[in-house]
Amino acid sequence: GSVELNWLRDLAADPMNRRAIVQDHGCLPGLILFLDHPDPQVVYCALLAVRYLAECRANREKLKAELGMMLSLQNVVQKSTTPGETKLLASEIYQLLQTAAGADEPQAAGPGRGGAQRKAQFFLGSSNKRAKTVILQIHGLDDPGRRSLCEEALLKIRGVISFTFQMAVKRCVVRIRSDLKAEALASAIAATEVMTAQQVVKDENGDEVRSPAGVSGFVSDVEELII
Numbered sequence: 354g355s356v357e358l359n360w361l362r363d364l365a366a367d368p369m370n371r372r373a374i375v376q377d378h379g380c381l382p383g384l385i386l387f388l389d390h391p392d393p394q395v396v397y398c399a400l401l402a403v404r405y406l407a408e409c410r411a412n413r414e415k416l417k418a419e420l421g422m423m424l425s426l427q428n429v430v431q432k433s434t435t436p437g438e439t440k441l442l443a444s445e446i447y448q449l450l451q452t453a454a455g456a457d458e459p460q461a462a463g464p465g466r467g468g469a470q471r472k473a474q475f476f477l478g479s480s481n482k483r484a485k486t487v488i489l490q491i492h493g494l495d496d497p498g499r500r501s502l503c504e505e506a507l508l509k510i511r512g513v514i515s516f517t518f519q520m521a522v523k524r525c526v527v528r529i530r531s532d533l534k535a536e537a538l539a540s541a542i543a544a545t546e547v548m549t550a551q552q553v554v555k556d557e558n559g560d561e562v563r564s565p566a567g568v569s570g571f572v573s574d575v576e577e578l579i580i
Contacts, residue, residue: 358387358398365405366518375412381419388425393436396429400442404515407449417450426450438514438530441484445514445528484514487527487535490563493548494523503548506541513538524553 361380364370374380387399403422406412416422429435429443493499500518503525507513512533517526527538535552542550551563 357383358395358402362398362402362405365402368409371406371409371412375406375409375415381416381422385419385421385425388429393434393439396435397439397442400429400439400446401515404442404446404449405517407446408517413450423447423450438512441530442514442528445484483531484528485531487529487538488553489525489527489535489538489542489550490553491523491525491542491548491550494518494520494525499545499548502545503542506545507538510537510541525550 361374361384365374384399384402387395388403390396390399403416407416426443426447430440430447435443491503494503500520503518504516507516507525507527510533512530514528514530516528518524519526529535529538539550539552542548553561553563555561
């Protein structure tokens with residue numbers, strides 16, 4: 354089962370496949386079964402697959418309407434044995450699907466910065482102050498093998514909620530708990546000894562700047578970044 358789930362998650366990670374997976378009658382019920390699995394790692398993996406699918410706006414209504422989807426997401430959040438990062442991921446997917454009908458997500462706009470928050474492409478649960486998004490430029494992210502190494506490194510860090518790879522530009526968009534420092538991500542990637550990471554941030558003019566990994570000038574408190 355978990356081999357099949359990993360395969361499905363990797364398929365869902367590719368934007369080209371997201372529509373097809375949601376149209377396939379067997380895939381979503383299978384994913385929902387995995388959301389109720391006793392192994393937390395399997396649940397986390399299933400949530401990642403659902404989140405990838407939900408990134409395609411056209412899929413959200415179908416995901417929300419799928420029998421058992423919203424209930425299973427609620428169960429993951431409410432279950433006392435669910436790890437914190439998994440709860441946060443499940444609740445953000447739930448929020449994303451709940452607001453699927455509206456063109457603009459109601460609580461996403463804060464005073465004076467609504468436009469920027471609404472454009473956040475990652476999760477639309479950006480009103481959630483317990484999480485933030487970090488963009489990493491990863492030097493050496495050249496092939497699927499390196500990507501797997503990077504995944505393993507990130508999964509070991511407590512406080513990482515989810516991540517999306519953009520292999521064409523060698524970037525990883527990481528969603529983390531607000532109390533986790535971005536330096537921890539860079540250190541874990543550097544520990545692979547074949548890759549290094551820099552954080553991509555915006556300066557006051559809105560231009561992208563890369564902070565060298567692990568130095569004191571590392572900006573780690575940006576709440577939402579727009580790609």
